Amino acid sequence: MITTDMLDEAAVIAAATSLGDDCVTALRAKWPAMRFVVCSEDDIPARLSPALEAKGFNLYLIGGGDHCLALTKELDAAIGIVVASVVED
Numbered sequence: 001m002i003t004t005d006m007l008d009e010a011a012v013i014a015a016a017t018s019l020g021d022d023c024v025t026a027l028r029a030k031w032p033a034m035r036f037v038v039c040s041e042d043d044i045p046a047r048l049s050p051a052l053e054a055k056g057f058n059l060y061l062i063g064g065g066d067h068c069l070a071l072t073k074e075l076d077a078a079i080g081i082v083v084a085s086v087v088e089d
Helices: 004-015 021-030
Strands: 035-040 052-054 057-064 069-072 078-085
Touching (some): 021 035, 021 078, 069 078
16 A cells, blocks of 8 residues: 555655666665556556656556556555656647
8 A cells, every 4th residue: 555655755766866767776675565667657648647746757556456557546556656757848
């Protein structure tokens, strides 16, 4: 389960790293049992709202159900975080 405090802390870690392998490594060091992915905001369906918005990136929740991984809005169902980089226009 992910909490709002964890999202806030993940945002601090993401902001302090380059949004790539360094970010995933730092997040996994903090929470080794969770899943982390870094991608572009363009890879996220437009209909989904981020769990947290920050300057340069948004955080989305990875849900783990009975089948495939999917994005979720439910903190209780989340097993990881997607860090989606946002390119400013």
